[in-house]
Structures are given as C-alpha cells and as structure tokens.
Amino acid sequence: xxxxxxxxxxxxxxxxxxxxxxxxxxxxxxxxxxxxxxxxxxxxxxxxxxxxxxxxxxxxxxxxxxxxxxxxxxxxxxxxxxxxxxxxxxxxxxxxxxxxxxxxxxxxxxxxxxxxxxxxxxxxxxxxxxxxxxxxxxxxxxxxxxxxxxxxxxxxxxxxxxxxxxxxxxxxxxxxxxxxxxxxxxxxxxxxxxxxxxxxxxxxxxxxxxxxxxxxxxxxxxxxxxxxxxxxxxxxxxxxxxxxxxxxxxxxxxxxxxxxxxxxxxxxxxxxxxxxxxxxxxxxxxxxxxxxxxxxxxxxxxxxxxxxxxxxxxxxxxxxxxxxxxxxxxxxxxxxxxxxxxxxxxxxxxxxxxxxxxxxxxxxxxxxxxxxxxxxxxxxxxxxxxxxxxxxxxxxxxxxxxxxxxxxxxxxxxxxxxxxxxxxxxxxxxxxxxxxxxxxxxxxxxxxxxxxxxxxxxxxxxxxxxxxxxxxxxxxxxxxxxxxxxxxxxxxxxxxxxxxxxxxxxxxxxxxxxxxxxxxxxxxxxxxxxxxxxxxxxxxxxxxxxxxxxxxxxxxxxxxxxxxxxxxxxxxxxxxxxxxxxxxxxxxxxxxxxxxxxxxxxxxxxxxxxxxxxxxxxxxxxxxxxxxxxxxxxxxxxxxxxxxxxxxxxxxxxxxxxxxxxxxxxxxxxxxxxxxxxxxxxxxxxxxxxxxxxxxxxxxxxxxxxxxxxxxxxxxxxxxxxxxxxxxxxxxx
Numbered sequence: 001x002x003x004x005x006x007x008x009x010x011x012x013x014x015x016x017x018x019x020x021x022x023x024x025x026x027x028x029x030x031x032x033x034x035x036x037x038x039x040x041x042x043x044x045x046x047x048x049x050x051x052x053x054x055x056x057x058x059x060x061x062x063x064x065x066x067x068x069x070x071x072x073x074x075x076x077x078x079x080x081x082x083x084x085x086x087x088x089x090x091x092x093x094x095x096x097x098x099x100x101x102x103x104x105x106x107x108x109x110x111x112x113x114x115x116x117x118x119x120x121x122x123x124x125x126x127x128x129x130x131x132x133x134x135x136x137x138x139x140x141x142x143x144x145x146x147x148x149x150x151x152x153x154x155x156x157x158x159x160x161x162x163x164x165x166x167x168x169x170x171x172x173x174x175x176x177x178x179x180x181x182x183x184x185x186x187x188x189x190x191x192x193x194x195x196x197x198x199x200x201x202x203x204x205x206x207x208x209x210x211x212x213x214x215x216x217x218x219x220x221x222x223x224x225x226x227x228x229x230x231x232x233x234x235x236x237x238x239x240x241x242x243x244x245x246x247x248x249x250x251x252x253x254x255x256x257x258x259x260x261x262x263x264x265x266x267x268x269x270x271x272x273x274x275x276x277x278x279x280x281x282x283x284x285x286x287x288x289x290x291x292x293x294x295x296x297x298x299x300x301x302x303x304x305x306x307x308x309x310x311x312x313x314x315x316x317x318x319x320x321x322x323x324x325x326x327x328x329x330x331x332x333x334x335x336x337x338x339x340x341x342x343x344x345x346x347x348x349x350x351x352x353x354x355x356x357x358x359x360x361x362x363x364x365x366x367x368x369x370x371x372x373x374x375x376x377x378x379x380x381x382x383x384x385x386x387x388x389x390x391x392x393x394x395x396x397x398x399x400x401x402x403x404x405x406x407x408x409x410x411x412x413x414x415x416x417x418x419x420x421x422x423x424x425x426x427x428x429x430x431x432x433x434x435x436x437x438x439x440x441x442x443x444x445x446x447x448x449x450x451x452x453x454x455x456x457x458x459x460x461x462x463x464x465x466x467x468x469x470x471x472x473x474x475x476x477x478x479x480x481x482x483x484x485x486x487x488x489x490x491x492x493x494x495x496x497x498x499x500x501x502x503x504x505x506x507x508x509x510x511x512x513x514x515x516x517x518x519x520x521x522x523x524x525x526x527x528x529x530x531x532x533x534x535x536x537x538x539x540x541x542x543x544x545x546x547x548x549x550x551x552x553x554x555x556x557x558x559x560x561x562x563x564x565x566x567x568x569x570x571x572x573x574x575x576x577x578x579x580x581x582x583x584x585x586x587x588x589x590x591x592x593x594x595x596x597x598x599x600x601x602x603x604x605x606x607x608x609x610x611x612x613x614x615x616x617x618x619x620x621x622x623x624x625x626x627x628x629x630x631x632x633x634x635x636x637x638x639x640x641x642x643x644x645x646x647x648x649x650x651x652x653x654x655x656x657x658x659x660x661x662x663x664x665x666x667x668x669x670x671x672x673x674x675x676x677x678x679x680x681x682x683x684x685x686x687x688x689x690x691x692x693x694x695x696x697x698x699x700x701x702x703x704x705x706x707x708x709x710x711x712x713x714x715x716x717x718x719x720x721x722x723x724x725x726x727x728x729x730x731x732x733x
Contacts, residue, residue: 047156048156051156054156054160055147055151055156055159055160055163058143058147058160058163058164058167059140059143059144061167062139062140062143062163062167063136063137063140065167065173065499065503066136066139066140066173066176066177066503067133067136068503069503069504069505069506070128070129070132070133070136070177071127071128071129071132072505072506073128073132073177073178073506073507073508074128074506074508075128075131075508075647075651076128076131076132076178076179076180076507076508077178077179077180077508077509077510077512078508078509078644078647078648078651079099079107079510079643079644079647079663080107080113080114080117080179080180080181081131081179081647081651082099082100082643082646082647082648082650082651082657083097083098083099083106083107083111083114083118083647084114084117084118084121084131084179085101085121085126085650085651085654086098086099086100086101086103086650086656087111087114087115087117087118087121088118088119088121088122088126089101090103092278093279094111094114094115094118095111096111096270096278096279097109097110097111097114098279099279099282099643099646099647099650099659100636100646100650100656100657100658100659101656102635102636102656102658102683103278103279104279104280104636104656104658104659104669104670105279105280105281105282105643105658105659105662105667105669106279106280106281106282107282107283107643107663108282108283108292108296108297108662108663109181109221109222109223109283109297110219110220110221110222110223110266110267110289111220111266112181112184112217112220112221112266113180113181113183113184113185113221113222116134116138116184117130117131117134117135117179120133120134126651126654131179132177132178132179135175135176135177135178135179135183136176136177138176138183138184138186138187139167139172139176139177139183139187140176141187142166142172142176142183142186142187142190142403143163143166143167144163145187145190145191145194145403146159146162146163146166146190146403146406146407146410147159147160147162147163148194149162149190149193149194149197149371149375149407150162150163150371150407150410150411150414152197153197153367153368153371153411154368154371154410154411154414154415155414157414158410158411158413158414159410160410161409161410161413161414161488162406162407162409162410162411163406163410164492165344165405165406165409165410165492166402166403166405166406168492168495168496168499169341169343169344169399169402169405169406169495169499170339170340170341170343170495170498170499170501170502170514170515171340171341171395171396171398171399171402171514172186172399172402172499173499173502173503173514174340174396174399174502174507174512174513174514175396175399176399177503177507178396178507178512180396181221181222182222182396182397182399182400183399184218184221185218185221185222185225185226185400186399186400186402186403188214188215188217188218188221188226189214189215189218189226189229189378189400189403190403191211191214192211192214192215192218192229192233193211193229193233193374193375193378193403193404193407195207195208195210195211195214196208196211196233196236196237196374197367197370197371197374199211199237199241199251200236200237200240200241200242200365200367200370200374201242201367202242203241203242203243203247203251205251205254208237208251208252208254208255209251209254209255209258210258211233211255211258212254212255212256212257212258212259212262213258213259213262215227215230215259215262215263216258216259216260216261216262216263216264217262217263218263219259219263220262220263220266222297223292223293223297223298224293224294224297224298224301225397225400226263228381228382228385228400229377229378229381229382231381232373232374232377232378232380232381233374233377233378234252235377236370236373236374236377237251237252238252239364240364240365240366240369240370240373241365242365267289267290267293270289271288271289271290275287280662280667280669280670282643282659282662282663282667282669283296283297283662283663283667284296284667285667285668287669300391300392301389301391301392301393302385302389302390302391303390303391324390324391324392324393324394325337325393327387327388327389327390328387328388329387330387331386331387331388332345332383332386332387332398332401333345335446336395337395337398338443338446339443339446339447339498339513339514339515339519340395340396340398340513340514340515341398341399341401341402341405342439342443343436343439343440343443343491343494343495343498344405344409344436344491344495345383345401345405345439346432346435346436346439347409347412347432347433347435347436347491348379348405348408348409348412350412350428350431350432350435351408351409351411351412351413351415351416351428351432352372352376352379352380352408352412353428354412354415354416354424354425354428354429354432355368355369355372355376355408355411355412355415355416356369356372356373356376357424357428358415358416358419358425359372359415368411368415371407371411372408372411372412375404375407375408375411376404376408378404379401379404379405379408382400382401382404383401386398386400386401394511395511395513395514396512396513396514412432413429413432416428416429416432417429417472417484420469420472420473420480421473421474422473423473425473426469426470426471426472426473427470429469429472429484429487430466430467430469430470431466433462433465433466433469433487433490433491434462434463434466436462436487436490436491437458437459437461437462437463437465437466437490437491438459438462440455440458440459440462440490440491440493440494440495441455441456441458441459441494443494444458444494444497446519447515447516447519450497450501450516450519451497454493454494454497457490457493458490458493458494461486461489461490461493462487462490462491464483464486465483465484465486465487465490466487467483468480468482468483468486468487469483469484469487472484498514498515498516498519499514501514501515501516502514502515510644617644617645617648617649617688617723618648619648619649619651619652619653620720620721620722620723622720622721623649623652623720623721623723623725624652624653626686626718626720626725627649627653627655627657627685627686628653628655630685631653631655631685633682633685634682634683634684634685635656635678635683635684636655636656636657636658636678636683636684636685637649637653637655637656637657637684637685637686638657638658638684638685638686638687638688638725639657639658639659639660639675639684639686639687639688639707640657640658640659640660640687640688641660641661641665641688641690641704641707641708642659642660642661642662642663642664642665642704643659643662643663644663645659645688645690646658646659646660646688647659649688657688658670658678658684660675660703660704660707661703661704665704666704667703668703669703670703670707671703672703672706672707672710675707675710676710679728682729684728685727685728685729686718686725686726686727686728687707687711687715687725687726687728688723688724688725689708689712689717689723689724689725689726690724711726711728712726713732714731714732715727715728715730715731715732716730716731716732
C-alpha cells in the first residue's frame with residue numbers, strides 16, 4: 001500500500017513552519033492560547049506528544065556530541081584558519097577569501113565557507129571555538145534538514161532514524177567539527193534536496209528556485225562539487241513534477257538562472273576586478289577563478305590532470321591506482337574509505353531498491369517515490385563520481401554522501417515497516433539489517449586491536465534481529481518492535497564507536513580521517529598518514545620501506561631530499577612508524593602535548609608535515625617575538641613557501657604572512673620580479689626558509705625556487721631556535 005500526500009494532514013501552513021490550523025472550538029468553550037514556547041515544544045497538534053521533544057533531543061544530543069572536546073583540534077586546518085583570521089581583519093580579504101590580510105593570494109576555493117567563521121571571529125575573537133562552532137551549527141542544521149525532509153513524507157520515527165544515522169556517521173562527526181568547506185556544502189546540498197522534494201509535491205516554482213539558490217551558494221563553498229547531483233534532480237523534476245511539461249521546463253530554466261545568479265555574482269566580480277588590485281587566485285596558474293573552477297577544482301579532479309597539484313590519481317576506469325588511491329566501483333568500501341562512510345551503505349542500497357519496488361505502481365507524481373528518487377539519485381550520482389574520479393581525492397570528501405545515505409535509510413526503513421506483513425518487505429528489511437551487521441563486522445575486523453569485543457555482538461545482534469524481522473508481520477507489535485530496535489542498535493553500534501573515537505581526538509592538517517588510528521590507510525600500515533596515495537612523492541624514485549613502515553606510506557622518497565625513505569625513516573632524524581614531523585600524528589591527528597590555549601603549537605619553529613604541505617610549522621616564542629618586532633611597518637611580517645607554513649606563522653603572530661606559491665608552493669605568485677619589488681618597497685620583513693613543496697613540483701613557473709635562490713644569495717641569515725629566517729632589510733653586501 002503506497003503512502004500518499006493527504007492535505008488534511010499536511011497543510012501548507014504547517015509545512016511552511018507557520019501556525020497550526022485553527023479548529024473551531026465547541027460552543028461556549030474557549031481554546032487556551034499556547035505560548036510560542038509551548039507551540040515549539042508541542043509541535044503539530046496531530047503528532048503524538050513524544051515527537052517534538054524527541055526531535056529537539058536529537059538536535060541537542062548532536063550539538064553536545066559535536067561540541068565535546070572541540071578545541072582539541074586547535075586550528076584544525078591552519079590553511080583555512082589563517083584565511084578566517086585574515087577575513088576578520090580585512091573586509092577585502094573577507095570578500096575574496098585571502099589567506100592573509102595583506103591580500104597577496106586567496107585560498108584555492110571560493111570564500112563562502114569562510115564567511116560564517118570570519119564573522120564569528122570578528123564577534124568573539126580568534127580562537128579554536130570561534131572557528132569551529134559555526135561548523136558544529138552547520139552539522140546540527142543538516143541533521144534538522146534531513147529529519148524534516150524524511151519526517152514530512154514518512155513518519156516522525158523515520159525522520160529520527162535518518163537524523164541519528166547522519167549524526168553518528170564517523171566522517172560527519174569529523175567534518176562538522178572541522179573548518180574545511182565540506183560542512184557548508186553538505187548543509188546546502190541537503191537543503192537543495194529538501195526544496196526539490198517540496199517542489200515535486202505541488203509543482204510550485206518558488207521551491208525549485210530556492211533549491212537553485214542553495215546550489216548556487218554551495219558552488220561558492222566548493223565549486224563544481226555542488227553540481228554533482230544536478231543531473232539527478234533535474235531529471236526527477238522534469239519527469240515527475242505534477243505540472244504540464246512546458247511548465248516543468250520553464251521552472252527548470254528559472255532554477256538554472258537562480259543557480260547562475262546566486263553562484264555567479266561573486267565569480268563575475270572577481271573576473272571583472274582589475275587583477276592588479278585584488279589578490280592572486282590561489283590554485284590557478286593564470287590568476288583566473290574560471291581556470292581554477294574548470295581546471296584544478298573541476299575536470300582535473302575527474303581525470304587527474306591537475307596543473308599545480310602534487311600528484312595525480314589513478315587512470316580512468318575501474319581499478320586504476322595512483323597517488324589518491326584505487327578507483328573503481330568498490331572504492332567506497334575499501335580500506336581507505338570504508339570506515340568513513342560505508343557502514344550503512346549496503347543497507348541503504350537495499351532499502352532504496354525496496355522503496356522503489358514498493359512504489360512501482362504509484363502515479364508518476366507520487367510523493368513517496370519522488371523522495372526516493374531525489375535522495376537516492378543524489379546518493380548514487382555522488383558515489384559514482386567519487387568512485388571513479390582519478391584526481392585529488394581525500395577520505396573526508398565522503399561526508400557529502402552522509403545526508404543522502406541517512407535519508408534513504410530512514411525512508412526505506414519506514415516504507416518497509418509499514419508493509420512488513422508482506423513477505424517481500426519483511427525479507428528486504430531483514431536483508432538490510434543483515435547487510436549492516438555483516439559489513440560492520442568486516443569493517444571492525446580491519447582494525448582488530450580496536451574494541452575486539454564489539455565485532456561478535458554486532459554480527460550476532462544483527463542476525464537475531466534479522467530473523468525476527470523476517471516474521472515481523474506475524475509477530476505481535478511489541479515483539480516486532482523489539483526486533484526492529486535490536487536491528488537498529490546492531491546497525492548503529494559500530495559506526496557509533498568510530499564516531500566516539502573521532503570525537504575523543506583532535507584533528508589537524510590537510511588530510512584528516514575519522515575513527516581510530518589506522519582505520520583508513522593508503523598504502524601504509526595502521527597509522528600511515530604520510531604522503532597521499534601511499535607511494536613515492538611525485539617525480540621521485542621507488543621507496544624501500546614497504547607497507548606499514550610509516551613516514552611516507554610505502555616508504556616513498558621524501559620530496560626535495562633526492563634520496564629514498566629507507567624503512568620509513570624520515571629525514572633529519574624524524575620519527576618512523578607513521579609519525580609525521582613536528583607533532584603531526586598519523587591520520588591527521590594533532591599531537592596534543594603542545595597546543596596553546598588557542599590551538600597553536602609551542603616549541604621551536606620548524607617546517608610542518610611533508611615540508612609544510614600537510615600541516616604547518618611550529619612557531620616558538622623566540623620566532624614569534626622576532627616577527628612581531630616593528631610589524632606595523634610592513635604589509636607582511638614575513639613570506640614563506642607554501643600556504644600551510646605561512647598560515648602557521650600568521651596564526652602564531654596575528655600578523656599577515658605572504659604564502660609564496662599558494663597551497664602547494666606551485667602557483668606562479670608572486671613572480672621573482674614582483675617579489676623583488678615588494679622587498680624594494682619595504683613591504684616584507686623576513687623570508688622563512690624551508691617549507692612548501694617548492695617550485696616546479698606540479699606548476700610550470702618554478703617561482704618559489706627562484707625566489708628562494710635569490711633570497712639566500714642576497715640577504716643575511718638569522719637563526720632563531722631551530723628555524724632559519726632571512727632579513728629582507730639587510731643585504732649580505
């Protein structure tokens with residue numbers, strides 16, 4: 001039996017968040033007026049009394065979980081934290097997304113994800129909390145959107161299941177507490193799906209236009225990744241909307257215009273702004289945001305041809321391997337990605353198929369089926385692109401799948417539960433629970449030293465629950481509910497454990513993963529969080545260490561050393577066995593022995609992980625004192641190769657630091673001639689030796705190498721602790 005939209009139950013006023021409809025009171029009786037707080041707590045009049053309190057409890061629990069131990073991550077990704085700091089000091093840096101308040105170069109993404117954090121820092125001051133709390137709020141908002149979308153067409157219980165699945169997905173717990181653009185992207189894409197479903201219910205243009213606005217702003221968070229689900233959404237609306245075909249096409253055209261306007265206004269300003277008076281567009285080779293969008297952040301991510309990148313990916317097609325891991329249909333399930341997102345992915349695929357089967361005879365415009373098509377289509381489209389993209393791919397990208405997966409699980413579980421008296425529905429429900437329990441056992445078995453007692457209860461509990469669900473239509477309601485509850489607990493137990501491990505630890509740097517140490521590896525053994533892909537650095541020789549030896553996974557050559565990484569030994573006496581330099585722990589976790597109260601690091605000043613690519617430098621008190629001296633006389637107190645090192649010094653001093661070559665040190669900005677002019681004009685005080693990947697790693701200019709050579713030959717060297725600076729106001733002659 002198909003669930004249909006009932007106007008008597010779902011009124012536009014309620015669905016729009018307006019007051020509940022007035023029901024005439026009996027003659028002589030006056031209805032007591034409830035306060036706004038009472039209406040907030042009670043929710044819809046037709047709902048059971050537990051519904052709204054349960055929803056508010058879900059949001060509160062999510063917020064508390066994500067706020068727990070939040071400052072353990074310090075600056076998180078210092079690359080973006082430095083841009084947030086700059087945006088809080090300069091409105092120009094705020095608008096362009098500059099890495100520094102001197103506006104030398106931008107981050108390699110549009111700035112929308114930086115704006116909420118920069119505003120928070122302007123209000124509350126610079127700290128780990130002011131940077132990361134906006135991300136937590138985005139996570140809570142995403143849970144609320146997914147709940148509302150599922151609850152609207154199915155049931156409050158389905159919405160709660162979907163919200164809980166999302167909140168307890170390990171990669172979601174990671175990225176909704178981290179300052180990368182993915183949190184805002186996930187929120188806006190969830191909102192877009194919700195709005196498209198609203199548009200499919202009644203064919204009203206405004207919902208589709210608002211969905212276009214959400215996608216446009218998502219583009220300003222992470223460029224073309226926001227468009228991954230557009231084909232699925234457009235196709236579903238074009239076929240299933242309850243209006244004539246001509247009107248559907250017109251509405252899709254208006255939604256497209258909304259995307260162009262909401263996402264394109266900033267692009268137009270940047271492209272039309274004179275390049276000489278704005279910061280260089282980081283990540284591009286020609287100072288063009290359009291080039292960045294369609295190259296490094298666009299097609300390059302698909303085919304692996306990313307100019308300026310530090311390494312490509314596997315070739316097209318299944319089974320390709322490269323610096324960013326194996327590609328193929330099973331990529332979401334492999335040892336790199338599985339523990340991040342795939343716990344309930346087998347169940348979601350089963351439930352999606354069962355949901356579409358249940359609605360196969362429904363009308364073209366059936367609201368239940370279009371919900372499955374919107375959320376399920378988004379899940380499949382995004383997973384397919386992630387599985388086969390050959391360019392830069394990090395495990396945490398999979399947070400984009402979490403809202404779609406959670407919605408499908410909630411919708412599918414509710415649909416099959418309503419039909420549990422039919423043998424095919426009860427079997428499908430049992431199959432979904434069995435798949436979750438069995439796959440949870442497999443994923444837990446990949447980290448055998450982590451909670452070894454949990455694997456068997458997850459598997460046994462899931463199988464017992466599945467057996468009960470097979471007969472759910474013939475059992476009493478209480479027994480059937482007990483089986484369903486046991487199945488839900490067994491399905492969520494393992495990802496919840498990984499999520500709690502994620503919350504207990506701080507995460508910093510550019511490549512972070514959820515779960516316990518060693519849960520997601522590339523080429524190396526547990527804890528091998530070195531160079532992406534688990535191989536040699538780009539352009540270097542074959543490593544000798546083999547899997548599991550630490551350092552650069554696979555024992556690869558360290559960039560710039562010219563030699564092999566023998567048995568995982570890092571250069572300059574750094575630790576083997578997976579520990580990266582300067583306190584950067586495996587899998588992107590920070591060494592919590594040394595952060596300051598604001599998430600900084602103590603100790604001497606040295607290059608960060610992988611020469612500053614994965615994380616920044618340690619800024620000691622002596623180095624900080626040196627750079628802060630007479631800082632007001634300079635636009636930039638220092639310049640450094642690569643954004644991560646520059647960001648660390650900028651966060652440590654609070655003063656602008658120029659990042660030569662952008663994130664990888666490969667952008668041709670500034671050129672040697674431009675840098676010489678800055679120095680001649682007295683705008684830069686110091687040059688920080690080391691850091692970055694150096695010019696020419698993937699770029700064409702070698703500007704960073706040229707600048708380094710000129711500085712070393714021209715200016716006096718100053719050693720402070722373990723760090724080396726060059727005083728650009730003191731020539732050697």
